[in-house]
Amino acid sequence: MIFEPPSKEVYIGQEDFFQIRLIDRIGVKDIELLPAEWPNAEVFMLNKSSGQAVFEGVSYNINTLYFSLVPKSVGKMSFPSFCLIVSAPTLVSDRDLPNSVKVVSKGKLKACSPPFSLVVKSLPSYSRPLFAASEVKLFDGIVPKVSSVQEGTPVKRSVLLAAKGTLPAFLPDFQIGEIKNSRIYNGKTERSLPSSETGMSAALRQTVVFVPRQAGELILPEIKVPWLNTRTGQIETAIVPAYKLTVLPAPQTKAEEKEAPISPVQKDIRPSGLKLERLFSAVAFIFALLCLVSLRFLKRHLKQKKLIKAVEDACLKNDFEQITPAVLKWASAAFPDRFFHNLSDVRRLFQGRCDDFVKCLEEFEMFLYGTGRFAKHIPFAAESLSRDFSEAFLKAVQVKFEKKTKQTAKLPGLYPDGNG
Structure with a gap:
């Protein structure tokens, strides 16, 4: 067994790699990774490959397993041995094997890597939250994609942040402040980890809806996402530019309301018994309302x-x-x-x-x-x-929240198909 450990120093949330190679002449097969506990880190087996090589005229089988590791806390981390169980010919004994490989049962061998450790560093101080990645791309989509809209027309903006070499949990939410003369509705925020055989590929998709409240301009703000490039060690910024729309006045509707004639105030000449009856009715109504x-x-x-x-x-x-x-x-x-x-x-x-x-x-x-x-x-x-x-x-x-004095109206039919 040949073990190639990860780097000795990495940043929190940064993906690193290691691999295990099994070299044999007896034809091992059915390689399985034994379960183990890896605290404060995510470990994934990406893929495996097999082949042959010739050393000094002797042909060897080579099986390589590729792993990805992402630390989730800062400090020194120690990892136990990574052990594999493989199937082998039943005639193999311990004296035919190196020290890192043992016979555990008939036709089964256990191969273990040496333990290893690494140091996880904090991300550099910056004005906004950082995350470590090897590559980052930022996209946006606007619906409707037009130059002008009418007052009160919802404009939906979906922003996608794709990052290689980290986990979705480390991707920050997009920061969008208040916009003058516009209501803002935060839509869906989705995080995902698309499968890959070459490494982590995290994604964050967030949708925001802007509703202009008066004619003029609607400027969808520029979005900046700073990140630490683990390939260069430099802080970079992914940017989605601002987008400007002209807001047209809403169409005017002519509605004539007829004023009802105001009747003169008349003196109440009802008998006192009728007033008392109405008083009891009001009390009964209030009591029923309180019960409800x-x-x-x-x-x-x-x-x-x-x-x-x-x-x-x-x-x-x-x-x-x-x-x-x-x-x-x-x-x-x-x-x-x-x-x-x-x-x-x-x-x-x-x-x-x-x-x-x-x-x-x-x-x-x-x-x-x-x-x-x-x-x-x-x-x-x-x-x-x-x-x-x-x-x-x-x-x-048990946390107490202050009640809002005014609730923001929901937009009906904002997501009719269930998609952000």
């Missing part, structure tokens, strides 16, 4: 308790497929005036209000955005994550 409000409040309270318990049950069962929809259902019910398309929306809501919950959401997103290939082999890490998530979630439930 109380019933509605009780139903909402019971629904909230049910949704909170659903999140707790999912965490207790380590059911990661149910935790996300359970949290989104709770957030949508608790904050009906907000949109929650994914956990990033929930995290932004609690930013600065419940740091424990925000941290757990970030760790949970990192866990979900991996391919999950090795997640089943780390049950203890999963159990710890779900336990911490449950505790932080219960803290977040």
Whole structure:
């Protein structure tokens, strides 16, 4: 076995590579990677290749396994041996093998690499959040792609950030400030990890809708995303230029409203008994209204308790497929005036209000955005994550929010086909 370790120093979130080569003359096959626990790092097997080579007139079989590693925390990291199980002829014994390879059962060999370590560095200080990558591209699409729109016409802008050599969790959300004379609706934010045999390829897609409120100009702002180029060590900036549209006045509609004649004030000459009857009717109406409000409040309270318990049950069962929809259902019910398309929306809501919950959401997103290939082999890490998530979630439930004095109207039919 020949082991080629990763670099000795990398940045947090930076992808690095290592490989294992098995060289033999006995014809090993059915190579399998033994499960192992790699804390604070994502490790993926990218692909493998096989071939032959001749050394000193002797033909050897060469099987090479290629791996990718992305550290998720800063500091020194130590990794245990990477072990493989291979099938081999049954007549092979330990005395025929090197020290790194042992016979574990009939026809099965275990080959282990030496342990290794690396140092994970923090990203340089910068005015805006950085992430490490080997290549970054930034695109945008605007619908409708025209030079002018009428007042009140929604303009949808989708921005795609594609980065090689990192995980989706490290890609920052796009920062879009207020725009004069325009309403802004944050749409979907989607993170993905497209499969690749050459390395990580993370993607972040975010949609924003702009609605001009008066005639004039609508300028979709320039978007800048700074990043650290791991090939050159330099900080670079990916840019999407600003886009200007002319806003035309909305068409005027002529509607004549007829004023109802104002009747003169007449003196109330109804008997006092009729007034008393109306007083009792008003009291009964108010009482019924209070009962209705109380019933509605009780139903909402019971629904909230049910949704909170659903999140707790999912965490207790380590059911990661149910935790996300359970949290989104709770957030949508608790904050009906907000949109929650994914956990990033929930995290932004609690930013600065419940740091424990925000941290757990970030760790949970990192866990979900991996391919999950090795997640089943780390049950203890999963159990710890779900336990911490449950505790932080219960803290977040107790956070009090100030009620908004005015709610922003939703745009009907903004996403009729369900796509951002």
